Amino acid sequence: MSSQESAPGSTRPGGRTARNTVAVLQATLDELGEHGYGAITVDLVAARSGVHKATVYRRWGGVDGLVRAALDWSADQDWEPTRTGALHTDLLALAETVAQGFTEAPEREVSAAAVAAAFESEAVAGALRRFMADRHRRSAAVVTEAIARGEAPEGTDPEEVVRSAVAPVYYRLLVSREPVSPADLRRTARITADAAAEGAFVPGP
Known part of the structure; x- marks a missing residue:
């Protein structure tokens, strides 16, 4: 809370x-x-x-x-995103973390059950939103660092970059119920990093 x-x-x-x-x-x-x-x-x-x-x-x-x-x-548990020194591979690491959290990690059943529970309880949905907001905030640090390195323009919205990188992973895992391949993860990371470099995540007027 x-x-x-x-x-x-x-x-x-x-x-x-x-x-x-x-x-x-x-x-x-x-x-x-x-x-x-x-x-x-x-x-x-x-x-x-x-x-x-x-x-x-x-x-x-x-x-x-x-x-x-x-x-x-x-x-509240300790967690920090992986740093690789480049936005593309940082985003790839984030996408891999999401996929592993639902398919390989010890807590994978809890991850899926928490999402399902959010559809049944507004109290749980609120807690899930807070959890995701915290993870987005922490993950955004890799984008902020990429901006400082010149990989994306000033004004880029770091959390929107994170959402764009992981959204296709969540879609496959939780909506279409498709397998997520390494190629899928590489593609979403590459597309998002390229879009960020072009200024796609700089808010308009």
């Missing part, structure tokens, strides 16, 4: 409470990945985490609160 919001489970106290918080939020993600949003219950999360269900209800209020808090917690 942002600092302006105060939903249940949004504080980060220390000591045993902090350990219980991590246990509950990790258990929520595990349940989401293994069984999907529709099958999560507070009882299952409580049993998996070892935290009494009364505590879970009191702090998170129910399944929506749990999933929202778990996604917000995930957004």
Whole structure:
């Protein structure tokens, strides 16, 4: 949650409470990945985490609160985009990270389940938007660095470059349900880098 919001489970106290918080939020993600949003219950999360269900209800209020808090917690984890020294290959690394996150990474089931859950719960959708906004912001650093190297003109919108590079990957993975090949990833990175170099992502008047 942002600092302006105060939903249940949004504080980060220390000591045993902090350990219980991590246990509950990790258990929520595990349940989401293994069984999907529709099958999560507070009882299952409580049993998996070892935290009494009364505590879970009191702090998170129910399944929506749990999933929202778990996604917000995930957004806080350390992550930085790969730097290769060139915009094209930086964007390729981002596209590869997205593809791997849904197909190869240990958390791949959670990634897909979180997107599906966002269609069922506005609270989860809000948390997913915050998660993606955070990742776009962090990823945009590679574009900002490319602008400084002269690979794209001043005024280029870094986050729009990132969106353009990864959008075809998300489309294939989540909409058309097609395989994503290395050639697909190279193409989206190349097209986006070339478009950025031509000023396509400089906002108009």
